[in-house]
Amino acid sequence: MKIFRSIKKQQQYSFKEKCKGRVIGFVPTMGFLHKGHLSLIDKAKELSNRVIVSIFVNPLQFAPNEDYREYPRDEKRDLKLLEEKGVDTVLIPELNEMYPNGFETYVEVSKLSKDYCGRSRPLFFRGVATIVLKLFNTVQPDLAVFGEKDYQQYIIIKRMSRDLNLPIFVIPSPIVREEDGLAMSSRNLYLTPSERKEAPVLYESMRRVKELASKGERNVKNLKKEMVKFIESKKYPRIDYIEFVDPENLKRAKILQGPTRILLAVWIGKARLIDNMEV
Amino acid sequence: MKIFRSIKKQQQYSFKEKCKGRVIGFVPTMGFLHKGHLSLIDKAKELSNRVIVSIFVNPLQFAPNEDYREYPRDEKRDLKLLEEKGVDTVLIPELNEMYPNGFETYVEVSKLSKDYCGRSRPLFFRGVATIVLKLFNTVQPDLAVFGEKDYQQYIIIKRMSRDLNLPIFVIPSPIVREEDGLAMSSRNLYLTPSERKEAPVLYESMRRVKELASKGERNVKNLKKEMVKFIESKKYPRIDYIEFVDPENLKRAKILQGPTRILLAVWIGKARLIDNMEV
Numbered sequence A, B: 001m002k003i004f005r006s007i008k009k010q011q012q013y014s015f016k017e018k019c020k021g022r023v024i025g026f027v028p029t030m031g032f033l034h035k036g037h038l039s040l041i042d043k044a045k046e047l048s049n050r051v052i053v054s055i056f057v058n059p060l061q062f063a064p065n066e067d068y069r070e071y072p073r074d075e076k077r078d079l080k081l082l083e084e085k086g087v088d089t090v091l092i093p094e095l096n097e098m099y100p101n102g103f104e105t106y107v108e109v110s111k112l113s114k115d116y117c118g119r120s121r122p123l124f125f126r127g128v129a130t131i132v133l134k135l136f137n138t139v140q141p142d143l144a145v146f147g148e149k150d151y152q153q154y155i156i157i158k159r160m161s162r163d164l165n166l167p168i169f170v171i172p173s174p175i176v177r178e179e180d181g182l183a184m185s186s187r188n189l190y191l192t193p194s195e196r197k198e199a200p201v202l203y204e205s206m207r208r209v210k211e212l213a214s215k216g217e218r219n220v221k222n223l224k225k226e227m228v229k230f231i232e233s234k235k236y237p238r239i240d241y242i243e244f245v246d247p248e249n250l251k252r253a254k255i256l257q258g259p260t261r262i263l264l265a266v267w268i269g270k271a272r273l274i275d276n277m278e279v
Helices: A007-019 A035-047 A075-085 A124-139 A148-163 A186-190 A193-198 A201-214 A220-232 B007-019 B035-047 B075-085 B124-139 B148-163 B186-190 B193-198 B201-214 B220-232
Strands: A002-004 A024-029 A050-055 A089-091 A105-109 A143-147 A169-173 A238-245 A261-268 A271-278 B002-004 B024-029 B050-055 B089-091 B105-109 B143-147 B169-173 B238-245 B261-268 B271-278
Touching (some): A002 A007, A007 A024, A007 A089, A007 A124, A024 A124, A035 A050, A035 A075, A035 A169, A050 A075, A105 A124, A105 A148, A105 B148, A124 A148, A143 A148, A148 A169, A148 A261, A148 A271, A201 A261, A220 A261, B007 B050, B007 B089, B007 B124, B035 B050, B050 B124, B089 B124, B124 B148, B143 B148, B148 B271, B186 B271, B201 B261, B201 B271
Parallel strands (some): A024 A050, A024 A143, A143 A169, B024 B143, B050 B089
Antiparallel strands (some): A105 B105, A238 A261, B238 B261
16 A cells, blocks of 8 residues: 655656556545545445545644644554555645645635535635645546535535536445444544433434425424424534535425435534434 | 537547646637737747647636626637647637536635735636636646736736646746737727827836836835826826735835836726736
8 A cells, every 4th residue: 555645746646547547536534534434435446446545634624713633633543444445545645735835725615615514614615625626636536435424515525526627526425324323423532421322313313304204294394393302302412503405506495395405413512413314 | 730619528638648748738818819829829839749728718707897798709810820820729618618507616816816906806816716727627737828917817826726736837928018018918909099009108117117226226115106107197097006026925015125026007998907027
């Protein structure tokens, strides 16, 4: 397994591999890998001949009051997992090569970034779009795999890729959950044992809506009310938002007709957890 | 000479050429070519094996009150000139492929875009950076040539390219002038004959400053005053701005020490003319 810490070396490697006709699949991560990440890598392996994974905790997507410093990191363990997975190349760029003095170029997917997670994290998606574009320019993949766990992010990256004429397929991969339904996330670490016990409430609330919908309830207002009641019956959770949206353009739905996606964000202790589900 | 109107076809062609080891030089234009453009093409030919020129009048860089509709166009004449120049490929993308429904991704080089031309044209450089990135992603050149006539634009594109890790050299090419000193520009067409006679005033005012500087005047305030007086002694010109800046980071200079660039924009009739010079 190759490890590149230089942008230029990664670019040269990717270019050579592509000219040899190899299809490059890319999985960008912030490291501290869990089964969710590994499933993205499986998807990339399925669709390409060379799998490149990046590890970079991107300061641009953290607000000053957020958890950039405490975000968990374990490069050694990550590299072991990636080696076992049969990944071809790991890109671990240096902070000062990614953000040199005078850095001031930002990519914005304007409307899609404003709502939902963009409300409580106003510069988050700008940070995500910018780093993903930078990583795309470095790795120059044919396809890139993003987890549906971060559903709004996936839609934003797909739109960015189309709008900027990037010759890259943006591929979604389904959410991986713990046995009790909690979506895998590095931030689950922040939960105390008693908070952790209540964390599946996000998943459960969406399952209940799905059941109500299958019994004929179509009114989003009513379904939301049910979710709020259920989540607020627990001790720890504080709802950030719950929305029912069109899965392509993220516009709000008022009644269930055609595919609809529930998006939600809930604070439990110091962890802000997000989840989503197609209904 | 190949003409591509499809983004995908241009990408496929560029990729193949690059894999064969050819160096691709790119000259983006808005068409209606003059000697200034042709000098950019000469520069590109000098440095590469394949020269690709794009023609696209980019609506994103015109404000609603600006001249998008009346901007001069003559594809037939342009193609003839490019053929004569020995250009390999011309990219003429379709408007609705460049800006499809739901287009909403923008690139911003934040600080460098705010001042100078950015003051009177607040979204101009966002429009320029976005289209240039899209064209870079389409043409995938090894190098791209930009005229120093649009000096702030050149600096912004260079910064964008570095910040986004594009593997593209951004190369400047000197201003081409009419015999009387007026910098070549498609917008010179907007001048009436009597306005045209006064238009060299931009160039002349900078030449005068250069002379004063060579005689020892170092104070920017004094030099600016001279320029204003000289330009305002004419009938038509209305000054938009005159600034003395560091040629790399565009920060304002108060005294001449080390390389300094004069940037200016002046309205003459309905033409907003820009020019610049190293002192």
